[in-house]
Amino acid sequence: MKQIVGRAGMLVLLVLVLNSGLYGQSFQFDFGQGRVEKGYVKVLPGTGFDQQRGYGIDLGTHVVSNTYTGKAALTDGYLTSDQPFYFSVKLPEGNYNVKIWTGDDRGTADIAVRAENRRMFVNRLQTEKGKHRLIEFTVNIRDSLIAGTNRKVRLKAREYGYLHWDNKLTLEFNSNQPKVNAIEITPSKTAVSVFLAGNSTVVDGASEPYSAWGQMFPFFFQPGKVAVVNLAESGETLSGFIAARRFAKMLSLMKPGDYAFVEFGHNDQKQKGAGVGAFTTYKKDLEFFIDMVRKKGGIPVLVTSVQRRQFDSAGRIVETLGDYPAAVRQTARERHVALIDLNAMSKTLFERMGPEGSLLAFAHFSAGVFANKKEAIADNTHFRPFGAYEVARLMITGVRNAPLKLAGLIKPGEPLFDPSVPDAYTDFYWPESPGRDATKPDGN
Template sequence: IKPRERSKLNWDDKLTLEFNGDTPQLTELIIERIENVPTVFLCGNSTVVDQDNEPWASWGQMVPRFFTDSICFANYAESGESANTFIAAGRLKKALTQMKSGDYIFMEFGHNDQKQKGPGKGAFYSFMTSLKTFVDEARARGVYPVLVTPTQRRSFDENGKIKDTHLDFPDAVRWLAEKENIPLIDLHAMTRILYEAMGVEESKHAFVHYPANTYPGQDKPLADNTHFNPYGAYQIAKCVIEGMKQAGLPLVKYLRTDNEGYDPACPDARETFKWNESPFTELEKPDGN
């Protein structure tokens, strides 16, 4: 694991639960092992990983909120990873040891993959080969693969339109999904609509943009156009849910009854979003961009 991971609670031998809110209450907690529910394994980078500290967040940690306890989510994503480095670090191998027939594996890569240069690198070369490895390993175990195109960066042109910064990596994901008959969630397309609907200035409130002294020890402004804050991550998680519906994934039957349809062209008003912040903060941005 990377040095920054060593302090994460994922790697100790304990189960740590954090309760936040105005009046957090817990009457009873019972933990039982259950073997017969499907599990959705999430693989990806910093836009997917469980972000431990404020003000960072990802869609991967928000998605479980929309589902009942009849399905499980296992987030294996890690900041800074590309499809090939995820495999090389043994993360896919570890996840495969936990998978069973009927589970799902979601893969969202591209942000960091596009920075790799040299012979054999590129969207339709090493990237495609790595994604195909995920797909083949999953299918060999009766696991259903789902491909996810990378989320857009907050990068506007002079006309208030999002500029494509991922080269041909989203197209490579779409091509592989069609060739291999794999369900596709096109977050690249949906987040373009979402950010443009928000606009140049309002979209800052979906990312880690905060003036100096917003958080303890923060003596400089935070201005990150790749990583989301909780509000932004929540909106993108809603995009993922809509993508599941559009792809006809059977797991949507596990959605909670309070889940309504979502149109990225009409994002939730920021003022209606309630988030009880964790007392833990981190000023250093996640690995990857």
């Protein structure tokens, strides 16, 4: 494609590409007042997202621009806000490498970056006065279509409002001084996809306070190397995941060498009927999952169910998941599949936190904290962000212990995590995303 010189020409070119469905084009945006970096499109406070433009400040959030310019065209301007704000780009389904420049030629910056449904990529990055930093990560976006068929994933009604089914990449900028200089988005053709199949303990939770380990998992992997594709949904069983065509969607995207993690059990144990059980129907579905993933050249990874927060009088976790963890362990042995024993590790973690300390990992809140729920919340299955982060750290420990080659793609310097030594709640930084909704996720 020929280069078109000039700001207006670049805008026309970008709109054409964004709306053409092409996968293979880089998109470059220069934020705030100042010169326009060559090849970039200027984004100002009035650049709101619409379908025709294909990019812009989104979801009704507002930003302001710098009032002075600096040295380099790429970083001489920025957009910021005293509230979290969103920027979206209309893109085809796929994995993308994202670069974000942050900082201020005359001041400091303090930013957290999430994508889609609150997937954590940067929990906090601060720059000194006059300094700039480059943030890099790889993100997956998707639609509900199943490639090569005329079928779609059978979404639940509430999923139509989720940011991960809407044919665009949405970035959330949060924290005290989220200053964005520029963004570059490039298709990633070589990243390993790590698919997640699971329930509400795995899902990308859409609204505060509910979170799950799957939306924290991307934080731990090297940019350009790994893209986490979280297809989990609240309330799902393994059989329901298959019936809703979520598994078909996974297989349609999978390439040789990709990983498929599967963690269910919480809702499956409530299924009734003749012959239904952990060592019968559930085990059969696990074997089907393994066979189909291997047929695609993928690498299946079985994960035992994370524990619920239920203690006995001695402060020990009560086993509430029946035979389901044992069925997973047995299937892994029989089929020679990698196993992450999240059930065992989370038992150690929650017991070390204790009955009181573990309240800060789960969705326990006093009455009146959330506008749409007057009574207190006491949820012993679903996590708040801190608990989701701790369980994600357990999963990284599991990846290392399995051992999986994927462990070599964890960020360099990521410390080992011992389940018997949980992080302090006060050390975890999580500025809340917009949209507080105390509606309990499906399932328990």
